Amino acid sequence: MELKLSEADAAFRHEVGAFVESKLPPEIRRKVELGLRLGKADYVTWQKILYEKGWSAPAWPKELGGTGWSPVQRYIFEEELALGATPPIIAFGLQMVGPVLIAFGSQAQKEHYLPRILASEDWWCQGYSEPGAGSDLAALKTRALRDGGNYIVNGAKTWTTYAQHADMMFCLVRTAETGKKQEGISFLLIDMKSPGVTVRPITTIDGGQEINEVFLDDVRVPAENLVGEEGKGWTIAKFLLGHERTGIAAVGRSKKQLRRVREIAARELSEGRPLIEQERFREKIAEVEVDLLALESVVLRVLSDEAAGRAPGPQASLLKIKGTEVQQAITELLFEAVGNYAHPYVAEALEAGWNEAPIGPDYAATIAPHYFNWRKASIYGGTNEIQKNIIAKMVLGF
Amino acid sequence: MDGGLTEEQNLLKDSVERFIERDYPFDTRRELAAGEEGFSHAVWARFAEFGWLAAPLPEAHGGLGGSPVEVAILMEAFGRGLVLEPYLSTVILGGGLLSLAGSDAQKAALLPAIAEGRLMLAFAYAEPQSRYNPSDVETRAEPRGDAYLLNGRKSVVFHAATADKLIVSARTAGEARDAAGIGLFLVDREAEGLTLRAYPTVDGLRAAELRLEDVRVDGGAAVGEAGGALPIIEQVLDRATIAVCAEAVGTMGVLLEATRAYLETRTQFGAPIGSFQVLQHRVVDMFMAYELSRALVYRAAAAAEDAADRAAAASAAKVQVGKAGRMIGQAAIQLHGGMGMTEEFAVGHHFKRLSMIGALFGDTDHHLRRFAALRRAS
Ligand SMILES: Cc1cc2nc3c(=O)[nH]c(=O)nc-3n(C[C@H](O)[C@H](O)[C@H](O)COP(=O)(O)OP(=O)(O)OC[C@H]3O[C@@H](n4cnc5c(N)ncnc54)[C@H](O)[C@@H]3O)c2cc1C
Ligand SMILES: Cc1cc2nc3c(=O)[nH]c(=O)nc-3n(C[C@H](O)[C@H](O)[C@H](O)COP(=O)(O)OP(=O)(O)OC[C@H]3O[C@@H](n4cnc5c(N)ncnc54)[C@H](O)[C@@H]3O)c2cc1C
Numbered sequence: 001m002e003l004k005l006s007e008a009d010a011a012f013r014h015e016v017g018a019f020v021e022s023k024l025p026p027e028i029r030r031k032v033e034l035g036l037r038l039g040k041a042d043y044v045t046w047q048k049i050l051y052e053k054g055w056s057a058p059a060w061p062k063e064l065g066g067t068g069w070s071p072v073q074r075y076i077f078e079e080e081l082a083l084g085a086t087p088p089i090i091a092f093g094l095q096m097v098g099p100v101l102i103a104f105g106s107q108a109q110k111e112h113y114l115p116r117i118l119a120s121e122d123w124w125c126q127g128y129s130e131p132g133a134g135s136d137l138a139a140l141k142t143r144a145l146r147d148g149g150n151y152i153v154n155g156a157k158t159w160t161t162y163a164q165h166a167d168m169m170f171c172l173v174r175t176a177e178t179g180k181k182q183e184g185i186s187f188l189l190i191d192m193k194s195p196g197v198t199v200r201p202i203t204t205i206d207g208g209q210e211i212n213e214v215f216l217d218d219v220r221v222p223a224e225n226l227v228g229e230e231g232k233g234w235t236i237a238k239f240l241l242g243h244e245r246t247g248i249a250a251v252g253r254s255k256k257q258l259r260r261v262r263e264i265a266a267r268e269l270s271e272g273r274p275l276i277e278q279e280r281f282r283e284k285i286a287e288v289e290v291d292l293l294a295l296e297s298v299v300l301r302v303l304s305d306e307a308a309g310r311a312p313g314p315q316a317s318l319l320k321i322k323g324t325e326v327q328q329a330i331t332e333l334l335f336e337a338v339g340n341y342a343h344p345y346v347a348e349a350l351e352a353g354w355n356e357a358p359i360g361p362d363y364a365a366t367i368a369p370h371y372f373n374w375r376k377a378s379i380y381g382g383t384n385e386i387q388k389n390i391i392a393k394m395v396l397g398f
Numbered sequence: 399m400d401g402g403l404t405e406e407q408n409l410l411k412d413s414v415e416r417f418i419e420r421d422y423p424f425d426t427r428r429e430l431a432a433g434e435e436g437f438s439h440a441v442w443a444r445f446a447e448f449g450w451l452a453a454p455l456p457e458a459h460g461g462l463g464g465s466p467v468e469v470a471i472l473m474e475a476f477g478r479g480l481v482l483e484p485y486l487s488t489v490i491l492g493g494g495l496l497s498l499a500g501s502d503a504q505k506a507a508l509l510p511a512i513a514e515g516r517l518m519l520a521f522a523y524a525e526p527q528s529r530y531n532p533s534d535v536e537t538r539a540e541p542r543g544d545a546y547l548l549n550g551r552k553s554v555v556f557h558a559a560t561a562d563k564l565i566v567s568a569r570t571a572g573e574a575r576d577a578a579g580i581g582l583f584l585v586d587r588e589a590e591g592l593t594l595r596a597y598p599t600v601d602g603l604r605a606a607e608l609r610l611e612d613v614r615v616d617g618g619a620a621v622g623e624a625g626g627a628l629p630i631i632e633q634v635l636d637r638a639t640i641a642v643c644a645e646a647v648g649t650m651g652v653l654l655e656a657t658r659a660y661l662e663t664r665t666q667f668g669a670p671i672g673s674f675q676v677l678q679h680r681v682v683d684m685f686m687a688y689e690l691s692r693a694l695v696y697r698a699a700a701a702a703e704d705a706a707d708r709a710a711a712a713s714a715a716k717v718q719v720g721k722a723g724r725m726i727g728q729a730a731i732q733l734h735g736g737m738g739m740t741e742e743f744a745v746g747h748h749f750k751r752l753s754m755i756g757a758l759f760g761d762t763d764h765h766l767r768r769f770a771a772l773r774r775a776s
Contacts, residue, residue, distance in 0.1 A: 134735050136666040159736045204739050205731075205746035211739075269527045272534065272575055280763055332724075335757070339529045340554040342757045345600040359597055359607060360526065360553065368600040372750060375731045376739050383735060385676060 003300075005076070012069075013076045020084030023049050031352045032085040033260075035366035037208065040123065040165045046087045047094070047120040056118055057094050064102060064110075065118040071303040075246065082252030083259075090162070091247075092124040093117040097170045099243050100187070104228040104236055113189075127157040127171035127190070127214060128237070134159075135386050137172070138181045138234065142216060144173035144188060146223065151175075151188060153196075153219040159380070163199045163212035166192050172233050185233035189225040190216070204376070206369035207347055241382070242316055246303060248381065249323035251296045257330045258292065261285055264337045264363055275337060284336075288329045295322045317387035317394075324377040324384065331371040342368045402696060403471070411471045413448065418479035424744045430482050431602035435560050437482040445483065446515030455493050460510030466637060466702035470644035470695060477648025480744075480751055482603060484518055484557035490641050492519025494634040495565055495582060499622030504584070508563075520561035522552035522608050523631060527574070530760035532567065532631050534575050537610060539568035539583060539624065546570075546620070548583060548591075548613040558606035559596035561587055566610065567631060570624045580631070581624035583615050590614070601754040602747065636712035639759045640702050643695045643715040646723050646755045649748045650688045653730040656745055657681055660734055677733060684729050687722035694718045710772045713765040719755070720762030727752040 005013060028042050050056040058074045060066035069077065081089075089095065098117045101109050116122045133140040142155025153173055163169065169190045176184030190197070196219035201209045228236055262285065265276035275281055302315050335342055341360030348354045349365040358365060378384040392398045403411065422441070430438050445451050453468050455461025462468075469490065476485060493512050496504055511517035528534035537550025548568050558564060564585045572579030585592060591613040596606040622630055658681055661672030671677055698715035701707040727749040731738035738745050756762065 129736070134666060135671075136668075139666070203741035205741055205750060207741065211736075268529070270529050271531060272527070275529075280767070335753075336761055336763065339757065339761075340524050343554050343599040343601075343603075343605060343754060344597050346597050359595065368753070371753065372600070372746075375728065375749075378732055379735055379739065383732070385674075385732075388676070 009072060009076060012073055013080060016077050016080040020080060020086060024086055029085045032087055035370050036352050037350050038087050043087050043090050044120050051119050064114055071306040075303055079252035082256045092126050096240055097124050100236055100240060122167040123165045125160050125163045125166035125169045127160055127169040129159045130156060131158050135383055140172055140174060142173045144175050149223050151221045151223060153216045153221055155216050157214040160212045160214045161210055163214050164201055168192060172237060175230050182234040183231055186230050187227040187233035187236045188221055190221050194219050204373060206373040246299045249295055249299050249319040251299055254292050254326050254330060258289060261333045261337060268337055292326050295326060317390045321384045321387045327377055328374055331374045334367050335371045338364045338367045407471060410468060414472055414475040418475045422479040427480055436604040442483050443515050451489055451515055452513035455509050455513055456497050459505045460513040466640055466699040469641050470699040473641045473644035474648040477645035478652050480747055486638060487557040488512060488519045490638050491521035491634060492565055494637055495621055499630045518561045520555050520558040520564050522555040522564050522566045524553050526551055526553050530764045532635060533577055533628055535567050535569050535580050536574050537568040539570050539581050544617040546615050548610045550610050552608035554605050555608055556603060556605045559594055559604060565621060577628050579625050580627045582621035582627045584619040584621060585613060585615055601751045635759055636708050637702055639712040639716050640698050642755050642758050643719040646719045646752055647692045647695050649752050650726045653726050653748050654684050654688050657730045657733050680729050684726045687725055691719050691722045710769055713769040716765040717762050717769060723752040723756050
């Protein structure tokens with residue numbers, strides 16, 4: 001059931017693996033291996049390393065900095081990055097606003113932003129959700145009023161991932177109150193250093209700070225920061241939903257995590273024997289593994305459709321639901337594997353640079369917080385219930 | 399009125415629920431969890447005043463002689479309030495071991511002190527390698543004349559740092575996982591040779607790793623017959639298991655109510671999200687899991703004094719609660735959307751406690767295996 005690769009693809013896999021092996025700073029690798037919290041610098045350092053190699057945005061058109069790889073190569077690339085314990089690529093710039101600008105941006109916007117995104121010079125965040133507009137995104141109220149050469153923006157965004165690190169936010173705003181609510185929405189780029197932008201962190205149940213409230217009070221945004229036409233923000237948002245579908249399944253990252261389950265279960269003891277020898281636990285791992293194989297099989301079909309130039313079906317929602325279910329199932333296995341050592345919580349132990357001896361085995365500290373934190377995966381990016389609504393409507397025709 | 403309970407039990411239920419509702423609000427709990435010791439001595443004193451610390455202890459020694467059902471009533475309410483005080487460690491585990499195995503002198507000296515809130519205990523039985531098997535004991539107790547020398551490590555000992563005394567399981571004979579050869583020893587927290595490494599837990603409680611290096615205790619510190627403690631340990635862990643299952647039921651109840659209420663107030667797409675049938679059905683699943691858990695846990699509590707039934711009852715309750723707790727906790731977060739993920743909101747804390755109860759005294763798989771083995775043996 002291993003991926004059968006052509007000789008060229010196998011050589012490519014080897015090349016990527018060797019690159020990761022030699023270029024990923026060991027300290028960052030260690031953090032990823034142990035699930036320790038990554039700082040802004042960890043992500044940026046790694047993305048810049050990829051940039052130096054010309055690999056920071058494989059899916060972009062070649063003339064704009066892409067690699068020209070086949071879909072299968074891009075898949076291999078992602079998998080090697082995951083298996084090599086690299087920090088995940090922060091999607092907001094390279095995989096979200098970048099492709100949006102390529103498809104909808106003005107020449108000036110492309111020239112200004114794309115090279116900066118490619119080189120990870122700006123950190124982007126995504127300002128969609130609001131307190132009153134989560135699943136019902138089109139209900140968003142943040143208002144952008146045209147005033148000469150500017151928009152004056154007022155409102156509040158919430159759950160904004162890494163807004164505290166961000167230089168720029170791509171934002172859905174309301175530019176018209178009349179007509180269908182989707183039609184009054186526009187796509188605006190906001191400089192986070194603008195007067196009137198306030199970021200307030202939200203602590204999540206695992207004790208981490210990755211999401212924020214973003215308050216916008218009379219923020220002046222130059223009109224040239226509008227992407228596409230006024231009132232066409234919803235079209236752009238929908239374009240993004242279908243973009244880079246195969247990435248959201250995160251098959252490579254799940255493979256890596258399943259390896260981790262096995263490694264930990266080989267070290268943990270149960271009745272004096274390694275936990276991995278316990279049939280029930282082994283079968284539970286196998287069950288998730290089969291799920292992951294099925295998921296990967298769908299991903300591969302999507303990729304081969306893409307390679308053959310066939311328009312892929314609306315599989316994004318399936319990949320999101322099943323991908324996050326697998327990820328969450330793995331966090332449960334990890335939680336079970338560490339037994340009593342799921343309990344201790346030393347906040348500093350989740351950060352690199354904590355020099356005290358671990359409580360219990362070194363891999364244990366992050367396991368329960370990770371299980372808690374990963375409940376987010378079925379909520380963000382459109383909840384799994386909303387994804388099912390989409391399948392019901394778009395695929396099954398209800 | 400709760401159908402299965404006596405009039406007195408209903409009074410107890412009312413009073414403890416009222417206390418939690420009025421005097422143990424979430425914000426207070428949050429402050430206590432963040433404080434130095436992680437709970438409140440003032441609250442503990444009130445538990446004593448109300449007779450809750452005395453509830454399951456024998457009448458001959460200052461207790462009220464209550465049954466596991468009274469304990470379940472208290473624990474269910476504690477689960478509603480996410481109570482931080484060391485009731486489980488001191489009263490159920492510590493008090494339970496002493497009641498069952500202590501000498502008359504130990505009982506006379508220690509049980510009234512527990513009941514009056516003057517003595518806190520912790521039970522050190524787990525070890526780094528032991529997972530959920532209480533006979534997987536490597537810690538040694540070597541007889542030295544009339545005394546014992548204790549050496550070894552104990553892991554994740556809840557409320558150890560605030561306990562006056564610890565009850566430590568240690569081998570006087572045999573090898574790890576032998577049923578025979580385990581003893582219980584009372585050790586002063588300040589005892590020479592005992593090192594504690596204390597830390598908070600992910601659900602806001604406190605625990606510690608223990609290292610025992612030539613800790614000397616005299617013969618009078620042995621609780622029960624040295625070498626024959628395993629049946630006592632198992633009996634007390636079964637009671638504790640049922641008690642945390644009751645605590646979990648309280649927590650599940652809060653999550654069920656909170657989620658139902660949230661679905662009524664949160665609107666999206668111009669309607670309360672509770673109008674979406676998929677969400678209703680999800681809450682129905684939560685409700686059913688909660689009702690099934692509650693009924694089974696109280697039945698297990700009623701069976702807990704029956705030697706033939708106790709172990710299977712405890713394991714059955716833990717399996718049911720483990721599965722239901724995971725499902726209810728996850729659904730509660732999911733149905734709250736982003737709100738469920740925030741530290742600020744109580745729901746996430748209930749989810750965390752429920753998750754950790756899942757890993758306490760044996761997880762679902764452990765108790766499933768145990769239940770199957772007990773059934774096969776009977
Ligand atoms: C960790 C994290 C990071 C995030 N990062 C970002 C970010 O960077 N940028 C950003 O813009 N947003 C971000 N979000 C927000 C995320 O997209 C929203 O939380 C999500 O869309 C759900 O919205 P909500 O939280 O308001 O929940 P609600 O929409 O209120 O949903 C509550 C529950 O109701 C269900 N529900 C709602 N409508 C329906 C329906 N019609 N049918 C069936 N069920 C329904 C939902 O599935 C959910 O279970 C993030 C969220 C999290 C948790
Ligand atoms: C073995 C058997 C014995 C039976 N015995 C008797 C009997 O003795 N007397 C008698 O009167 N009838 C009897 N029935 C009939 C039975 O009560 C009906 O089959 C049942 O009520 C469902 O009706 P239906 O078959 O028309 O299916 P439908 O009502 O058409 O339902 C089809 C599916 O849609 C679902 N559905 C329908 N409405 C909703 C809704 N609002 N929300 C969510 N889901 C919905 C159903 O759950 C079902 O899955 C029997 C049926 C069986 C199979």
